Amino acid sequence: MIQLRTDWYSLAYKAIQGECPTFEEGLSVLQADDDELLALMDAAFQVRKHFYGKKVKLNLIINAKSGLCPEDCGYCSQSIVSQAPVSKYPLLEKDILVDGARKAMELKVGTYCIVASGKGPTGKELEQVIAAVKEIKATMPMKVCACLGILSDEQAVRLQEAGVDRYNHNLNTSERNFGNITTTHTYEDRVSTVQKAKASGMSPCSGFIAGMGESDEEIVETAVALRRLDADSIPVNFLNPIAGTPLQHMNTLNPRKCLKVLALMRFVNPSKEIRVAGGRELNLRSLQALGLYVANSIFVGDYLTTEGQEAAEDHRMIEDLGFEVELCAL
Template sequence: MLKDLTERILSGGEVFFETEDLKILMDSDLTELCRSADRLRKYFCGDHGDLCTIINGKSGRCSEDCRFCAQSSYHQTRAEEYAFLPAAEIIKDCKAQEQKGVHRYSIVTAGKSIGGDDFLKALEAYRGMSAQSSLSLCASHGLLSHEAFLKLKENGVNRYHCNLETSRRFFPQVCSTHTYDDKIENIQRAKKAGLEICSGGIIGMGETMEDRISMALDLAGLKVDSIPINVLTPIPGTPLENRQRLKEEEILRTVAVFRFLNPKAEIRLAAGRNVMEENGRKAFLSGANGAITGDMLTTSGNKTEGDRQLLIQLGYTLN
């Protein structure tokens, strides 16, 4: 049955996933599922690996109550707090990351949105990076207006990041200060402005595999370009600090399922990868074809050169 499902997807036609199809993805032998997901990745995406790095452009004092986040003002985590970084500092870091061989660079800021002087500083940074580097520029600044998205695009940004985080059903267990529909509508505004979309979520917060599938199907419906899969890193001081870490087998199944449900998207390993065997080596053979590299927002990430060597060893090209 897994082989039949794989062939249906490879045929290139639109696949409407029946309940039985989803059960196959949840229950199939993991080795066969991962092998089939890798086959889909190769067919639809080729062997190009995509590396993105991020800079925490403004840290701490976030107004939102996301239960996983060290930067929320609702939690006592002692996360670093600072105002928006100078544009020159961001541009310098961008150029340094370009020398390390990444493909994309993103500024991420804490908060529900960004506006006023901070937004102007962000635009200045994007203009400078666009003029002084050849990297694709991404942005992650929360919920914005259509006009703000147009401004980002005019100043060199070509992709916007806005995670759904989890399923519609489970979202109220994760955040109460904004809604799942706020996220969906934000993504739609960014798409209308002509931006590509990076949107995924966090696994290991207490959600079920059915929740993950629901999120993956919503992402498929939105036709997002890149899907970052974060594995929860329980942070002391957050409500999820005692959450048990996922086993690698469950992470691999999730990655493979996301590839089946989003065969043409970049499936990007993000936070939590450094606790996986060989920094997620098996995941890159299970449907993943991208990664966020370098340090994460508030947790330690993977070193770029090590990630490049890993992907090259697995047969990826990194042009």
């Protein structure tokens, strides 16, 4: 006789009621037998459907400043310790940033993400971003997200006043694992920046990267930390082990584990925008579409220094699922 677990739906019910899974329940999601994967995904889909229906939010990144970073983040091809052959250039001029937003509009993107390498923005860089954001907001019905590193209170306020809707600063990994990944700034530095962004009036965006040597317990801890941080948007990245980086040989993920990570994020942060982010194509492979039964947001186009799936393929995937793109509502 076939026996199926039914407690995934009890987790879904709890999530819809706003109740966080226990630590043990979170672990059970990550460690579920693969034979239970479809039942698990369906339970997570019930939560996603309750809060977001079948709509999918689209985001696009512009790599506004590449390389030239003094930080030692082990996953990043732009860090000072990376030997990866990536482009290196200072912050792009305002007109290029604005033109990138126009191209994003053509792809039905609702949130345009201006991302710059470095520990934090210089005064000149902040002014360039502010000028670009003001023009974008004045001419296009689009949300703007900035990701410029660690901020001061004053910088956060100035970005918000310029029209930045959302600020991204990922926790990246658990507090326990953080020192194994980065030593040039602290976990608390990242938490503090997200809090400053929120205090300024910008929507806080913070997520993590799975597959960097963390334990299942640490993934659960990170999911709960993001719930406590009350991030409105949670990018779930899956490590792309880029040649020339300290984590180039790290390879611990498979598509089924990635789906379980997404399900955990949905149960722990039920009403939040869960975005399948960097490493989606590499790690989910042929199961990419299943990720959207849990997540309600994806990036289209390329990432920072790695290529993404063609935008037309993403649009086709959404259509094939019977889902629809959620257009920007300011």
